[in-house]
Amino acid sequence: MKILQVSDALSIKRTVDSGTEEQLLAVKAIIEQVKQEGDAAVKRYTEQFDGAVLDSLLVSMEEIDEAYADLDAEMVAIIQEAASNIRSFHEKQIRPSWMTTEENGTILGQKVTPLDSVGVYVPGGTAAYPSSVLMNVVPAKVAGVERIVMVSPPGKNGKIPAAVLVATHLAGVKEIYKVGGAQAIAALAYGTETIRPVDKITGPGNIYVALAKREVYGDVDIDMIAGPSEISILADETARANEVAADLLSQAEHDERACSVLVTTSETLAYEVAAEVEKQLAELPRKEIAAKAIENFGAIYIARDMDEAVATINQLAPEHLEIMTANPMELLGKIKHAGAIFIGRFSSEPVGDYFAGTNHVLPTNGTARFSSPLNVEDFQKKSSVIMYSESAFQENGRKIASFARLEGLEAHARAIEARWK
Amino acid sequence: MKILQVSDALSIKRTVDSGTEEQLLAVKAIIEQVKQEGDAAVKRYTEQFDGAVLDSLLVSMEEIDEAYADLDAEMVAIIQEAASNIRSFHEKQIRPSWMTTEENGTILGQKVTPLDSVGVYVPGGTAAYPSSVLMNVVPAKVAGVERIVMVSPPGKNGKIPAAVLVATHLAGVKEIYKVGGAQAIAALAYGTETIRPVDKITGPGNIYVALAKREVYGDVDIDMIAGPSEISILADETARANEVAADLLSQAEHDERACSVLVTTSETLAYEVAAEVEKQLAELPRKEIAAKAIENFGAIYIARDMDEAVATINQLAPEHLEIMTANPMELLGKIKHAGAIFIGRFSSEPVGDYFAGTNHVLPTNGTARFSSPLNVEDFQKKSSVIMYSESAFQENGRKIASFARLEGLEAHARAIEARWK
Numbered sequence: 001m002k003i004l005q006v007s008d009a010l011s012i013k014r015t016v017d018s019g020t021e022e023q024l025l026a027v028k029a030i031i032e033q034v035k036q037e038g039d040a041a042v043k044r045y046t047e048q049f050d051g052a053v054l055d056s057l058l059v060s061m062e063e064i065d066e067a068y069a070d071l072d073a074e075m076v077a078i079i080q081e082a083a084s085n086i087r088s089f090h091e092k093q094i095r096p097s098w099m100t101t102e103e104n105g106t107i108l109g110q111k112v113t114p115l116d117s118v119g120v121y122v123p124g125g126t127a128a129y130p131s132s133v134l135m136n137v138v139p140a141k142v143a144g145v146e147r148i149v150m151v152s153p154p155g156k157n158g159k160i161p162a163a164v165l166v167a168t169h170l171a172g173v174k175e176i177y178k179v180g181g182a183q184a185i186a187a188l189a190y191g192t193e194t195i196r197p198v199d200k201i202t203g204p205g206n207i208y209v210a211l212a213k214r215e216v217y218g219d220v221d222i223d224m225i226a227g228p229s230e231i232s233i234l235a236d237e238t239a240r241a242n243e244v245a246a247d248l249l250s251q252a253e254h255d256e257r258a259c260s261v262l263v264t265t266s267e268t269l270a271y272e273v274a275a276e277v278e279k280q281l282a283e284l285p286r287k288e289i290a291a292k293a294i295e296n297f298g299a300i301y302i303a304r305d306m307d308e309a310v311a312t313i314n315q316l317a318p319e320h321l322e323i324m325t326a327n328p329m330e331l332l333g334k335i336k337h338a339g340a341i342f343i344g345r346f347s348s349e350p351v352g353d354y355f356a357g358t359n360h361v362l363p364t365n366g367t368a369r370f371s372s373p374l375n376v377e378d379f380q381k382k383s384s385v386i387m388y389s390e391s392a393f394q395e396n397g398r399k400i401a402s403f404a405r406l407e408g409l410e411a412h413a414r415a416i417e418a419r420w421k
Numbered sequence: 422m423k424i425l426q427v428s429d430a431l432s433i434k435r436t437v438d439s440g441t442e443e444q445l446l447a448v449k450a451i452i453e454q455v456k457q458e459g460d461a462a463v464k465r466y467t468e469q470f471d472g473a474v475l476d477s478l479l480v481s482m483e484e485i486d487e488a489y490a491d492l493d494a495e496m497v498a499i500i501q502e503a504a505s506n507i508r509s510f511h512e513k514q515i516r517p518s519w520m521t522t523e524e525n526g527t528i529l530g531q532k533v534t535p536l537d538s539v540g541v542y543v544p545g546g547t548a549a550y551p552s553s554v555l556m557n558v559v560p561a562k563v564a565g566v567e568r569i570v571m572v573s574p575p576g577k578n579g580k581i582p583a584a585v586l587v588a589t590h591l592a593g594v595k596e597i598y599k600v601g602g603a604q605a606i607a608a609l610a611y612g613t614e615t616i617r618p619v620d621k622i623t624g625p626g627n628i629y630v631a632l633a634k635r636e637v638y639g640d641v642d643i644d645m646i647a648g649p650s651e652i653s654i655l656a657d658e659t660a661r662a663n664e665v666a667a668d669l670l671s672q673a674e675h676d677e678r679a680c681s682v683l684v685t686t687s688e689t690l691a692y693e694v695a696a697e698v699e700k701q702l703a704e705l706p707r708k709e710i711a712a713k714a715i716e717n718f719g720a721i722y723i724a725r726d727m728d729e730a731v732a733t734i735n736q737l738a739p740e741h742l743e744i745m746t747a748n749p750m751e752l753l754g755k756i757k758h759a760g761a762i763f764i765g766r767f768s769s770e771p772v773g774d775y776f777a778g779t780n781h782v783l784p785t786n787g788t789a790r791f792s793s794p795l796n797v798e799d800f801q802k803k804s805s806v807i808m809y810s811e812s813a814f815q816e817n818g819r820k821i822a823s824f825a826r827l828e829g830l831e832a833h834a835r836a837i838e839a840r841w842k
Binding site: 074075078079081082089092093095098100106107108110111113115116126127128129130131163199200218220221242243245246247249250252253254280284285286290328329332335336337338339340341342343344345346347348349350351352353354355356357358359362363367368369370371372373375377381382383384385386387388389390392393396399400401402403404406407408409410411412413414415416417418419 | 495496499500502503510513514516519521527528529531532534536537547548549550551552584620621639641642663664666667668670671673674675701705706707711749750753756757758759760761762763764765766767768769770771772773774775776777778779780783784788789790791792793794796798802803804805806807808809810811813814817820821822823824825827828829830831832833834835836837838839840
């Protein structure tokens, strides 16, 4: 693993995969076909891309029962406990509608309303990601969204993995469709005979899913388009090299383009971690992926002091930040840009990926400068409420008309004056 | 104005102007030139598009003093009072960082941090829009953004209108640059010798500005891309036709593609409003624009009863909604989708455009289904905070490792287990 001075910190250049022209054209064609032919197109693409011939897109209650039977009971309990932790943390984010009243009768406020309907995309492929189900569905549920739909591509056997079905059912969603890729996004955005359209689509996916989400954005809302995962660790001489290395590798195994960075004030730690990474890497099942990530996007930076180290972290604006220093809480106030901040030795990043209750859908690629983790407010919207009384109107009407005329908007001024006639 | 039955309500089809291929290429070229040449490119485009030859892009203190001198003192006071109302409403939106503590030592929370820097675009052209300055700058200021930059295209005389400069200065912004169009967006996103880059760009603009914002999105954040303005009025037989008509026209004068709709349970009101619109329209300075908007996108819908009328409003999801019925507050709970809701006879829409304190930057084109008015949170972001104690870790570590293995992510499980070794 490269060891560099902090002044080189900006040498990490990462690009977001925005797809090829060919991929974009394919996605546009799929969306168009689903718009025109509905279910027929969806089933055709599912056969073509997933190798599954389906009678029904909807997952049946029998399939859900089967999934529970297939999954280890202890695992079901763990998923349930994780869901409960996520629910508990997200419930604390709920903010009610509010209003202010003035003596002259004016009422101003914000009315908070859940979205009507949300579609959650859960990737398929070789692995099952029940945690992704929980992180997207639970906040929507807590927000009060009435209709939540889950979509995920079936395997060749026409099934969705048991863990995903169980997580979806535990999170309280019963409308589950076996469809993935751009065809799933098109169905959610524009509807088919079977799948009614939704107002917002969230959840990660491959490049076709990402491109399709960009295409339908505006007609429906979407969450962020996530880039490869990132971790930055801020550590001093009190951190343990084997733990730091293990955490760096936990991000590196996600993706060849994942980014694992250590920023430390300790030269000793830097060299120890570099050695530990090599050692642990050799024993990982996904070592090929992790090795490429570490080689291309991994780095250890040595800072002169903690201020310089913190400044580097703020420049990186990482998705995940771990602080492993003697007094990590003291540094919290200095951290300006990070999706999630893990404090202290026992807050290893997977704690937040799966279990603590915070959301693992986080801003990547430096967007923590201006974006937030997925949260309850992503599934609600606000309406301003304005009630002017007659007395407030009489007091201020003339000023409002003057302001409108200053902007050359005469009809606005006359709308005010119509109340005087 | 067309009078229709509610069953025709969905006949209003509106499209967002997404620009031509030629416009997009022009915008891309401008962005590239500004990236490469900085100030030189910005000044060249300002000469080319605005006809102004500038020595300095930065507005000087003298120019601001001049602006105050040029503007009527009463008007300055009105702008100041509007700014104060907007500040007061937005201050009530502030939500602090928060945390929860558990007995086992776990701390979870959300850290709220203002964005570092924001650029506000204020359109130029024939009119001055000081209200747009206030609606964008004040929430950013309230959010705690340290660096707020305003950009606006100069007139041929090399100046920004007095009202815009005064509003900007009153809102507390001193970094003002005379640059507009795609070149302004490029300068804000990527920086030049004079203009340091920002993290987010907000504010309305023409199609070139909108396209440029879309292009730079991801490198920086942007607010919504606003479509033409809309008003829907929900009224019963107690509403006054001349007031309803005046309010419909106040939106229609904005843009040929503005959308003014009345939904009413009273056939009498429907016909009276249609007649009033004709009458008032004839006397408007911007009657050509308003007439086209009313003809193409205006409509009066008659509903059988209030439930049907409310359902129609929720289908339209208008930017502005006025409720002029006998008991308007009773209907508030039924309104699911609207950017801003104006309640009762004296809450004419311009009250909110200029003065009451709510924001006039609102979701258009049906996006009130999933979007909110511009608010303080648009200028802040959250970071999740996770601190697991040793005891919380010992209690849950094994479950977390199992969850990771269920997803095939062995390095995640080992990161947990590294703490046990």
